[in-house]
Amino acid sequence: MPQHNTPRRDSAPIIKVSGLRNTFGDQVIHDKLDLEVRRGEILGVVGGSGTGKSVLMRSIIGLQSPSAGQVDVFGEPTLNRSELETVEIRKRWGVLFQGGALFSTLTVAENVQVPLREFYPELDLALLDEIASYKVVMTGLPADAGPKYPAELSGGMKKRAGLARALALDPELLFLDEPTAGLDPIGAAAFDDLTKALQKTLGLTVFLITHDLDTLYAICDRVAVLADKRVIAVGTIDELLALDHPWIQEYFNGPRGRAAVASKERLDVAAHPTEVTSAQTGQRSQGGTADDYARRADTMDLTTPGGGSGDRG
Numbered sequence: 001m002p003q004h005n006t007p008r009r010d011s012a013p014i015i016k017v018s019g020l021r022n023t024f025g026d027q028v029i030h031d032k033l034d035l036e037v038r039r040g041e042i043l044g045v046v047g048g049s050g051t052g053k054s055v056l057m058r059s060i061i062g063l064q065s066p067s068a069g070q071v072d073v074f075g076e077p078t079l080n081r082s083e084l085e086t087v088e089i090r091k092r093w094g095v096l097f098q099g100g101a102l103f104s105t106l107t108v109a110e111n112v113q114v115p116l117r118e119f120y121p122e123l124d125l126a127l128l129d130e131i132a133s134y135k136v137v138m139t140g141l142p143a144d145a146g147p148k149y150p151a152e153l154s155g156g157m158k159k160r161a162g163l164a165r166a167l168a169l170d171p172e173l174l175f176l177d178e179p180t181a182g183l184d185p186i187g188a189a190a191f192d193d194l195t196k197a198l199q200k201t202l203g204l205t206v207f208l209i210t211h212d213l214d215t216l217y218a219i220c221d222r223v224a225v226l227a228d229k230r231v232i233a234v235g236t237i238d239e240l241l242a243l244d245h246p247w248i249q250e251y252f253n254g255p256r257g258r259a260a261v262a263s264k265e266r267l268d269v270a271a272h273p274t275e276v277t278s279a280q281t282g283q284r285s286q287g288g289t290a291d292d293y294a295r296r297a298d299t300m301d302l303t304t305p306g307g308g309s310g311d312r313g
């Protein structure tokens with residue numbers, strides 16, 4: 001399997017979505033949605049409940065057939081192509097679905113082996129076991145988690161097992177759908193740290209759907225905001241805060257947003273000079289101000305796909 005240890009930050013987007021339209025009956029979920037994801041970044045995807053974050057992810061990975069638009073991943077179109085035509089593309093990404101989506105009748109190790117068996121049926125059992133053990137440990141699970149069934153795992157362990165499966169094929173691109181939902185603050189911070197460490201060490205690009213403001217502040221390079229059936233803005237949090245959009249202001253500058261800023265500031269202080277991680281301190285969202293972020297945002301450029309000026313994506 002290919003190794004992708006060096007983060008590449010070339011200018012071509014790793015994901016490019018153009019003019020996407022998704023409907024269910026009369027319900028229009030996306031219309032004229034544009035988005036570009038840069039190689040090597042962690043892109044947070046936020047939006048109110050039901051704005052279509054998961055449907056967007058499913059459209060990108062080919063589980064949802066849009067009624068219009070184009071999706072390119074690794075520079076290749078993925079829509080309206082047969083499974084056979086996209087097999088080489090699908091090998092290059094991993095997906096952690098909401099809740100982990102583990103097969104309950106398979107052990108953790110067997111779950112990790114599912115994509116290996118699908119794409120590399122020639123691998124023998126000893127090698128499958130070896131790769132699965134490696135992925136299990138890589139995601140911070142104890143080595144003896146491999147033979148356990150999902151029902152024997154805690155929520156946090158299930159997420160890690162799902163992540164181990166998503167990493168089975170050494171992907172370049174990782175899709176995470178609400179990975180910290182349902183985790184306690186310490187578990188969520190530890191999962192954030194793991195995601196960031198994987199991005200850095202494996203050179204991953206991460207498409208991360210989340211409602212977790214702490215995650216956005218702690219690890220996302222940029223954030224895409226879904227509203228009004230499209231991506232209304234993409235940028236760093238500082239850049240988004242400079243926008244006058246009511247949902248963005250309420251989301252990032254509301255009480256929870258301010259708390260997330262305060263939490264990050266405390267962690268930044270704690271991290272120097274002793275490099276204490278958020279997993280160790282377990283500090284998440286406990287009050288503070290976003291004024292400094294808002295002031296700094298005044299000097300920044302904004303990227304607004306589907307409207308506005310400047311570079312897209």
Ligand SMILES: Nc1ncnc2c1ncn2[C@@H]1O[C@H](COP(=O)(O)OP(=O)(O)OP(=O)(O)O)[C@@H](O)[C@H]1O
Nearest residue numbers: 024027029047048049050051052053054055056211
């Ligand atoms: N297979 C489907 N059939 C019909 N409607 C669907 C289907 N999948 C999603 N929807 C609808 O599409 C809309 C967007 O769903 P989606 O799960 O993408 O939202 P979301 O932004 O991820 O929400 P949340 O933050 O609550 O997880 C919802 O109204 C949902 O009911």
